[in-house]
Amino acid sequence: MEECDMLRKCGFFKKYQETKDLACKGFMVMYCKGSKMNDCKRKLYRQENGKPPLDDMLPTGQIIKT
Ligand code: SF4
Incomplete structure (x- = not known):
């Protein structure tokens, strides 16, 4: 897969x-396992900032509030 x-x-x-x-x-x-993996904002963030975003940032770029 x-x-x-x-x-x-x-x-x-x-x-x-x-x-x-x-x-x-x-x-x-x-x-993560589908067709939008290359649109992931977490990936973009990592590329732009050279470090990973918060764990609570969604692939859409929104932050999960718990
Ligand atoms: S959140 Fe983004 S970077 Fe993380 S596994 Fe899913 S698609 Fe990949």
Whole structure:
């Protein structure tokens, strides 16, 4: 299966991969293991800043508020 090459390093994925939250799961299906992986704002952030974003930043760029 095709998946994002950052999957093993990605703080968002590591933190939320076991979540029951359907919205979060949906993002992983669409981005981390889906066709939008190259549109991921986390990836962009890492490229632009040379460091990873907060674990709580979604692939869309929004921050999860808990
Ligand atoms: S959140 Fe983005 S960088 Fe992280 S695994 Fe998913 S697609 Fe890759």
